[in-house]
Amino acid sequence: MTPLSNLHGRALECLITELIIKTYPGVNLTARAKNDQVRDASKLVQLDSLLLNELTQAANALLLKWLNPQFQLSNQPSITVDRLPDQNKNDVTDICLTSRSWTVNLSLKHNHTALRHQRPGTTPKHCGFLQGSVEMQQFRQQYRVITQEFMQHIGQAKLFAELPSALIEQHLYTPVCNLVSQFINSHASTCTTQLFQYLVGDVNYYKIIVDTHARTLSIQQFAEIQMPTNLIATVNKQYVNLSFDNGWEISMRLHTASSQLKNSPSLKFDTKALNNPLTATIIPYV
Template sequence: MPTQTQNGKALEFAFLKSLEKTLSNQTNVMVINSPQLRTTQTNYLSLPQETQQRMSAGADAGINTIIQLEPRLIKGNGSLQLSIQPDSAGQAGDVRDVIGVRSTEGWEIGISCKNNHAALKHSRLSATIDIGDSWFGYNSTRDYFNQVIPIFDELNNMRTKGMAWSQIPDKVDSYYVPVLNALIEELWRLDRIYPGQIPQRLLTYLLGRFDFYKAIVKTRSRTTEIQGFNLQGTLNQGANGVRPTLRMPHLRLPSRFYDIHFKPGSDNTILIVCDEGWTISARVHNASSRVEPSLKLDVQLVGLPPTIFRQTLGW
């Protein structure tokens, strides 16, 4: 059975092929051959034909909307180069999967493709990971490390004994909750040290350095949701006198934390509530059945600005 990663790669191929198919009779399109393109194609072709058809239908619905937002896909000058991003791009702060470039104009757009989920990041927490540096560009405080090092040292001792998480009856109270409390306190500490910077840098870390469209394809309900993250103002531009059919606003990054607290009824998830309409969910979990000296965070946007472009399409 295909993994979530394999399905995600297959969906990237479906979106690239939808762009090529839709645009090739309207503009000069060139698909860049690369190892990552071949990987996505292999994953797509390995799926049952019905699943391929559903992914392609979901991609077609999304691309038809994006074309209405981006007339330069059709009306721009020079060739339109389509490519699949390498996984290393995400580590460098670029969350886009499928890229369209008109190099003669210095213009590009990107699509982040999500198959039946909307997760942003899967970050790790450990005794040695400086979340302040990797998330915000500012070092974590000594107080944070003093809180988390003893917790992860305990987990490391259990790892050396070959223990499984199922052997720890109080893993939530002993490890999940203290680690999340340490994260909450560190966010507030850094916010006091660098006023107005941490909420903005947190969103930049999660969303990347480039404007993009997020396409969430739900094959079971046969819907595609398109979200436009126009933070730098580079999306939704006109081309050669042609204006976009659909319009979208320029979004604002947050500058304040309103509240950071445990999700009601949950002991493994915190909510980070910011101004400008942004709310972030961070769920801690163990990534393996065996105990490891680290924990993972599943980070999602559960609250979006009311002005964000957001359209759900049936197919």
């Protein structure tokens, strides 16, 4: 996730939480949510005024056109709001609302549909293997060989932008993607469910995509999803594509997480669902 994307996401979480507090007097914040609201208040002033207005309109629509009608917030004697940390194992949600009768988890996205932004070097952990396992150690060693060989081709370059894209693809992206794909395929019979739950999330939640271009909210409920039992991973240049036997198609695009080369390249996947069987509710916010 880029710094700008992180800024927009944090601002959106802050706006929605603040709006819930102002609208419903029976709302309580957890200590963590209070700290996050204080931290992110400064992010709101960093936003362009037009974008701030857009996100505010979207937050209002989410609350008034969907959250309250769907869960009757105004009729709840008390509601607790928590804001969840990033990289919370298989819980991909950002905001959790709890009343006496229900718990609602929200995963918020601003102009993108990404599931995860995981690092390729910890692929065995995403598949359910422990940090100190033999599988993890062997994978890390193979990963290190690839990145060290890549560093031998960079010459005096200090930034990725100074390198030809073909060199990066041939000596870094494709070899890393091949390593990840081979690991997943070799353990598919045992790791499919764990990897799917890591990428998609195993907590009952609603995914909210705020599209400021179309000026809409897209809402999908990630619940009661049939778990896959097998998958096939394939590679296309800097992409690892996962085909699960429950109908989900997931694409993982490898990219640099830092513009600087340093001693070892910093890499991340931008992971998104190319195809999923979930229906979406579309709500305009204009």
